Amino acid sequence: MSDKPDGARGKCTEPGCTFADDGRCMEGFANPLECPHFAADSEANPSAGSTPGEAPDPTPRAAVDWVRFPAGEDLTVTDASAITRRLLARVVVVAGEAESGKTTLLASVYDRFQQGPCGEYSFHASQTLPGFERRCHLARLASGRHTPGMERTKLPVRFLHLSVARTDIPSFPQELLLADLSAEVCEQIRDSTEACQSHNFLRRADHLCALVDGEKLRDPTQRGGAVAAAGSIVRSVMDAGMLSSSAHVHFVTTKWDIVHRDDATEEFLAETERTLKTRFGSRVRQLRCWRVAAPARKLEESGACHALSDLLSHWATDTERPSWPRWCGRNTESDREFDKYLDRYFAAVERGSS
Amino acid sequence: MSNGTRLHLLVGLAGSGKTTFLAALWHVVESGELATELTLTALHGDRSHVNSIRESWLACEKVHRTRLQDKHEIRMKLARGDSTSPDEFIFPDMSGEAFGLAWKDRRWPRDFDDLVRSAHGLLLFVHPDVVEATPIEVAEAVHEELADLDPPSLDEETPPDVPWNAELCPTQVQLVELLQFIAARRSSTVPLRTAIVVSAWDLVSRQRVEPDEWLELRLPLLAQFLRSNSRKYEVGVFGVSAQGGRLDDESERTRLAKSIHHSERVLVRHAGDDSHDLTKLLAWATE
Numbered sequence: 001m002s003d004k005p006d007g008a009r010g011k012c013t014e015p016g017c018t019f020a021d022d023g024r025c026m027e028g029f030a031n032p033l034e035c036p037h038f039a040a041d042s043e044a045n046p047s048a049g050s051t052p053g054e055a056p057d058p059t060p061r062a063a064v065d066w067v068r069f070p071a072g073e074d075l076t077v078t079d080a081s082a083i084t085r086r087l088l089a090r091v092v093v094v095a096g097e098a099e100s101g102k103t104t105l106l107a108s109v110y111d112r113f114q115q116g117p118c119g120e121y122s123f124h125a126s127q128t129l130p131g132f133e134r135r136c137h138l139a140r141l142a143s144g145r146h147t148p149g150m151e152r153t154k155l156p157v158r159f160l161h162l163s164v165a166r167t168d169i170p171s172f173p174q175e176l177l178l179a180d181l182s183a184e185v186c187e188q189i190r191d192s193t194e195a196c197q198s199h200n201f202l203r204r205a206d207h208l209c210a211l212v213d214g215e216k217l218r219d220p221t222q223r224g225g226a227v228a229a230a231g232s233i234v235r236s237v238m239d240a241g242m243l244s245s246s247a248h249v250h251f252v253t254t255k256w257d258i259v260h261r262d263d264a265t266e267e268f269l270a271e272t273e274r275t276l277k278t279r280f281g282s283r284v285r286q287l288r289c290w291r292v293a294a295p296a297r298k299l300e301e302s303g304a305c306h307a308l309s310d311l312l313s314h315w316a317t318d319t320e321r322p323s324w325p326r327w328c329g330r331n332t333e334s335d336r337e338f339d340k341y342l343d344r345y346f347a348a349v350e351r352g353s354s
Numbered sequence: 355m356s357n358g359t360r361l362h363l364l365v366g367l368a369g370s371g372k373t374t375f376l377a378a379l380w381h382v383v384e385s386g387e388l389a390t391e392l393t394l395t396a397l398h399g400d401r402s403h404v405n406s407i408r409e410s411w412l413a414c415e416k417v418h419r420t421r422l423q424d425k426h427e428i429r430m431k432l433a434r435g436d437s438t439s440p441d442e443f444i445f446p447d448m449s450g451e452a453f454g455l456a457w458k459d460r461r462w463p464r465d466f467d468d469l470v471r472s473a474h475g476l477l478l479f480v481h482p483d484v485v486e487a488t489p490i491e492v493a494e495a496v497h498e499e500l501a502d503l504d505p506p507s508l509d510e511e512t513p514p515d516v517p518w519n520a521e522l523c524p525t526q527v528q529l530v531e532l533l534q535f536i537a538a539r540r541s542s543t544v545p546l547r548t549a550i551v552v553s554a555w556d557l558v559s560r561q562r563v564e565p566d567e568w569l570e571l572r573l574p575l576l577a578q579f580l581r582s583n584s585r586k587y588e589v590g591v592f593g594v595s596a597q598g599g600r601l602d603d604e605s606e607r608t609r610l611a612k613s614i615h616h617s618e619r620v621l622v623r624h625a626g627d628d629s630h631d632l633t634k635l636l637a638w639a640t641e
Binding site: 025026027028029030034035036064065066067068069070071072111113114115116117122123124125129130133134136137138139140141142143144145146147148149151165167170171173 | 421422423424449451455456459460461462463464465467486487488489490491515516518520522523524526527530531534535538539570574575578579581582583584585
């Protein structure tokens with residue numbers, strides 16, 4: 001006859017545990033509430049984390065002194081600002097229409113490191129490993145899918161952190177903050193100067209990548225719109241005064257694996273790229289055009305498209321290295337006088353440089 | 355912690371071989387069957403746990419998994435060569451589940467944190483049966499290769515997506531995060547001497563790769579992380595078979611059980627050399 005501890009109503013989620021039958025915890029906890037696999041029935045136990053950004057308490061526990069780590073999911077603009085204050089980080093903004101491949105591009109750059117160094121760069125660190133993993137999941141066999149998919153970006157602006165180091169200079173990492181924007185935010189940036197100016201992180205972009213949906217290039221009725229959308233995003237950011245004079249602009253045609261064999265499309269794209277360079281090239285420090293097929297490594301090896309490793313290399317090395325961490329917004333978290341002084345100082349610097 | 359006391363943490367996911375290693379190590383140093391780099395100078399402290407796991411190991415039984423609630427600490431006084439000044443090695447024997455939960459729940463207990471902050475060395479265990487990040491395009495490529503054999507269409511059945519959860523993540527990602535957590539909690543500027551122990555090495559040894567080559571091939575993200583974080587981790591890679599063979603193969607188990615000197619079941623591969631001496635790892639860790 002089972003003799004369950006008082007108040008310990010719930011069930012164990014660990015396969016093979018006999019708690020339900022005999023009240024004995026497989027992990028040896030006298031009080032099952034202490035076992036991390038035990039899901040208590042009580043509605044009174046809150047599951048929210050103690051501070052923002054930290055992982056929430058998964059199940060109620062008896063009092064245990066825990067050391068907690070950040071959730072590792074996406075970084076907010078505030079989180080990203082904290083990183084740019086501490087480290088010399090390059091901000092890469094990837095913008096484009098819905099389904100153009102923004103998240104796939106970012107996830108693929110990270111996922112490439114799972115197979116080995118990405119070109120001349122090795123993986124050094126990341127503060128958002130769960131964030132990357134969540135994005136990569138639907139493109140892996142573990143998802144149970146037959147064809148790769150991607151979770152739609154729901155939150156407006158989130159950052160992923162990736163630290164990479166040249167394989168021949170491993171001790172000097174380059175920090176990258178990769179902005180994953182929702183399609184809605186991209187539309188706002190494209191359609192409204194005011195909305196564009198409200199996204200202060202754009203000022204901090206070292207690289208602005210406007211995506212052209214390669215799949216739409218195959219359809220003559222859609223390809224003009226696809227190119228115009230990418231051009232409009234870049235124009236809007238420039239005209240709103242949000243693009244730093246040192247920022248690099250990239251037009252990235254995605255899904256090249258389904259486009260590259262079509263000569264007419266290749267010709268159209270080549271002409272489009274010439275036009276974009278003519279239109280924007282004189283207004284930015286550097287403008288490049290890319291054709292990528294994020295999961296299709298064979299195409300990279302055959303030279304049919306650009307390698308993700310080349311794009312990563314430009315993100316990590318191009319642009320002037322700032323001599324001082326650049327201001328990315330007011331630090332509302334600190335009451336320290338020195339932090340308030342820095343906010344006033346950098347705000348004045350930014351006003352002076354724009 | 356007093357001078358001459360060396361705390362070595364054994365870290366690794368569930369089933370990676372930490373407790374089996376400890377059982378075999380205890381036998382190697384206590385039995386005196388082999389000449390070893392480090393020798394046991396004296397018995398001391400409570401040895402009930404280590405003797406119990408050793409018993410299972412000698413019987414060629416699978417050593418019982420360490421439960422989350424179990425908190426054992428194994429202590430050995432080991433000295434080099436003719437030295438009369440032994441170092442006391444402390445090995446907390448913790449459940450591998452705890453490390454998986456640290457990745458999933460993003461926390462660990464304060465008492466474990468204290469160990470992390472004061473550790474002199476780390477043994478990171480990896481079982482060769484790793485979970486990999488296999489892209490779907492691999493299945494598509496296989497399907498194309500098999501096209502002539504008329505395989506069933508991949509589109510015929512559309513199963514529901516398996517939702518993401520942290521436990522599905524590749525082994526190397528979980529281990530990298532664990533090492534990032536450890537580095538974040540330590541204040542020492544001296545790199546932590548870390549032995550990467552590829553356990554069940556008998557499963558790998560037929561492939562004729564060295565342990566560090568295996569790491570590059572099967573856990574490339576972890577290999578890159580360790581190379582580019584050499585200021586935090588000073589690394590050596592060892593292939594270790596603490597059992598000496600497969601216990602689920604009855605004939606092999608019988609062969610192992612008939613060993614006269616069970617220490618000779620143990621296989622250690624490092625820097626091109628083979629040995630039975632598990633203390634080589636500890637000797638390396640204390641160089």
